[in-house]
Amino acid sequence: MIKYYIILSLFFSLSVIAGPLDIEEIKKECFEEYNNESSKEYTKCLKVKINNVLFDKINQE
16 A cells, blocks of 8 residues: 555646646647648657657656
């Protein structure tokens, strides 16, 4: 039973650290640059920008 409390507390603490990620704003930025959601460049833009946001959040803490 204690294992479940530890897992739940770990899950909630990690979700609080991660916080909300505004993916829609990132999608708009990449769409303005590439104007095609099915292109490889658009997909790469999404990956890079999302990773940068997550990396910055981790380094701030």
